[in-house]
Amino acid sequence: MLSSVIRIANDADQFATLIRPATEHTIIGRGAFAAKSIHIDLHRLGMQGVEANRSSIGSGQASARTGFLFSTSGMIWKGVELGGTDIALNGHDQPYWYRMMGPTRFGSLGFPTEDLARISVAMIGRDLSPRRDGLTMTAPATSHAKLLRLHAAAMHLAEHAPDIIGHPEAARGLEQAVIEAMFDCIAGPAAQTASQSWGMQSVILKRFRAVLEASVDQPVYIPEICQSIGVAERTLRTHCHEHLGMSPKQYLLLRRMNLAHQALRAADPSTTTVTEIATRFGFWELGRFAVAYRAWCGESPAASLRRAAN
Numbered sequence: 001m002l003s004s005v006i007r008i009a010n011d012a013d014q015f016a017t018l019i020r021p022a023t024e025h026t027i028i029g030r031g032a033f034a035a036k037s038i039h040i041d042l043h044r045l046g047m048q049g050v051e052a053n054r055s056s057i058g059s060g061q062a063s064a065r066t067g068f069l070f071s072t073s074g075m076i077w078k079g080v081e082l083g084g085t086d087i088a089l090n091g092h093d094q095p096y097w098y099r100m101m102g103p104t105r106f107g108s109l110g111f112p113t114e115d116l117a118r119i120s121v122a123m124i125g126r127d128l129s130p131r132r133d134g135l136t137m138t139a140p141a142t143s144h145a146k147l148l149r150l151h152a153a154a155m156h157l158a159e160h161a162p163d164i165i166g167h168p169e170a171a172r173g174l175e176q177a178v179i180e181a182m183f184d185c186i187a188g189p190a191a192q193t194a195s196q197s198w199g200m201q202s203v204i205l206k207r208f209r210a211v212l213e214a215s216v217d218q219p220v221y222i223p224e225i226c227q228s229i230g231v232a233e234r235t236l237r238t239h240c241h242e243h244l245g246m247s248p249k250q251y252l253l254l255r256r257m258n259l260a261h262q263a264l265r266a267a268d269p270s271t272t273t274v275t276e277i278a279t280r281f282g283f284w285e286l287g288r289f290a291v292a293y294r295a296w297c298g299e300s301p302a303a304s305l306r307r308a309a310n
Contacts, residue, residue, distance in 0.1 A: 001041060002041065002042060002043070002165060002166050002167075002168065002171050003039075003040070003041045003165075003166070004038065004039065004040045004041075004157075004158035004162045004165045004166075005038070005039050005158075006036065006037070006038050006158065006159060007036070007037050007039075008034075008035070008036055009033075009034070009035040009036075009037070010032070010033055010034055010035075011027075011033060011261060011262060011265060012025045012026060012027045012033070012056065012258045012261070012262065013258075013262045013265075014035075015027075015033070015035050015052070015056070016058075018035065018037035018050070019037070019048075019050065019058065019060070024058065024059055024060065024209075024212070024213070024216075025056050025057070025058045025258075026056060026057045026058075026251065026254050026255045026258050027054055027055070027056050027254070027258055027296075027297075028054065028055035028056055028057060028099075028254060029054035029055040029056075029102070030054075030295055030296055030297075030298070031053075031054065031297070031298045032297065032298040032299075033052075033053065033054050033297065034052070034053050035050065035051060035052040035053070036050070036051045037049070037050045037051075038050075038155050038158045038159060039158075040154055040155075040158050040165060042165075042171050042172075042174065042175040043168075043171060043172060043175055044111065044112060044115050044175065044179075045109060045110070045111055045175050045178060045179065046065065046109070046110035046111075047107070047108070047109055047110075047151065047154055047155075047178070048107065048108045048109075048110075049105075049106075049107045049151065049152075049155040050104070050105070050106055050107070050108075051104070051105050052100060052103065052104045053103050054102075054103070055099070055100055055101055055102050055104070056099075056100050056104075057097070057098070057099050057100075057244050057245075057251065057254075058097070058098050058099075058100070059095070059096065059097045059098075059205075059209050060095070060096060061094070061095050061096075062090045062091065062092060062094045062095070062096065064092060064112065064113065065092070065110035065111055065112055065113065066089075066090070066091055066092060066110070066111050066112075066113045066116050066129055066130060067088075067089070067090040067091075067108055067109070067110050067111075068087050068088070068089065068090075068108065068109045068110075068111075068182060068185075068186070069087065069088040069090070069106060069107070069108040069109075070082070070086070070087050070088070070106065070107055070108070070144070070147070070148065070151075071088075071100075071104065071105070071106040071107075072105045072106065072107075072148070073100075073101070073102065073103065073104045073105050073106070074100070074101030074102055074104070075088075075098060075099065075100055075101065075104065075106060076098060076099040076101065076243070076245060077096070077098045077135070077136065078096055078097060078098070078135055078202075078243065079097075079201065079242045079243045080135050080136055082136065083138065084141075084144075085138055085139045085140070085141055085144040086136045086137070086138055086139075087136065087137050087138075087139055087144075087185055087186065088135070088136050089130035089134040089135060089136060089137060090130070091113070091129065091130045091131070091134060092113045095202065095205075095206050095209065097205055097209075097243045097244065099243070099244055099245050101245070107148070107151045107155075109151075109178065109182060111179075111182075113129055116128065116129050117129045119179065119183075120183060123183055124183065124187055128183065128186050128187065137185070137186055137188070138188075139184075139185035139186070139188070140184070140185070140188060143181065143184035143185045144185055146181045146184070147178070147181040147182060147184075147185050150174075150177055150178050150181050151178070154174060154178065157174075201239045201242070201243070204229065204231055204235070204236065204239055205239055205240075205243060207228075207229035207230075207231075208225065208229055208236065208239075208240075208248075210229075211224075211225050211228050211229060212255070216259075217259070218259075218280070218281070219252070219256045219259070219281050219282035220252065221252065221282075222236075222248060222249055222252070225248070233248075236248050254296075256281045256282055256283070257292070257293065257296055259281050260277055260278060260280075260281045260283065260289075260293070260301070261293070261297060261304060263277045263280070263281070264277055264301055264304040264305045265304055265307060267305060269305045269306055272305070273305075274286075274290075274301040274302055274305055277301075277305075278301065289301070
């Protein structure tokens with residue numbers, strides 16, 4: 001169905017619902033968080049444009065579509081920093097981690113895997129579906145610039161003239177232009193694939209993510225995680241530094257801060273206290289928690305709790 005939608009987020013929980021496929025997000029930077037997402041669904045192609053004012057770490061599982069992602073600011077995708085004309089690849093049903101470094105703007109395209117294979121064979125004589133171990137592809141500069149220009153034009157239409165996207169022939173013309181530009185970007189040989197060591201990292205991080213997903217409403221700690229996934233703390237630390245840009249301990253602290261923030265924003269201030277929520281997520285030094293929380297999100301825990309009543 002032809003459609004476009006614009007959504008706004010001001011915390012990690014809302015932000016996670018904006019990204020397709022669904023993700024878990026942990027906000028890193030300090031201050032108030034704000035993000036905007038534009039989604040467009042054409043006949044076959046799904047498009048997305050995202051802007052966020054703070055750093056974050058995201059993880060998720062790809063859907064039935066093959067995904068192509070490009071960033072106009074800093075991003076680390078599966079442990080690889082995206083360069084100026086790099087396009088991140090994510091095949092059908094593949095897990096992923098990424099880190100957005102600072103204020104971020106990125107776009108993505110999602111294409112049914114069967115359609116991608118069929119159309120690419122028809123157009124250039126070979127299947128351009130990313131391999132399961134594909135990470136990134138470096139596009140020719142002119143092709144990359146054209147794709148970014150068309151993507152930006154589509155986002156502008158969604159925001160200022162959505163009726164055009166809803167017109168079947170206009171949508172088909174836009175979709176065909178974007179598909180052609182996408183093939184120009186991914187038809188070359190400059191692809192980066194995963195090494196054997198990266199494959200092991202992927203397995204470990206998949207187990208790490210499974211532990212976190214099983215404990216989404218409560219804190220988890222390094223000794224428990226290492227026992228659960230069967231790896232040494234040093235090994236987990238090495239993989240987290242490469243993919244997340246920080247140690248697992250730092251990441252888990254930020255994750256607990258995010259969870260506490262979401263709980264404060266969802267609580268009833270007439271029946272819940274800051275102390276109850278802080279201790280639920282493992283913060284037992286309440287004064288230090290309040291200082292760190294204010295520095296992280298720009299308001300006190302009590303203010304977040306009061307906001308829940310509004």
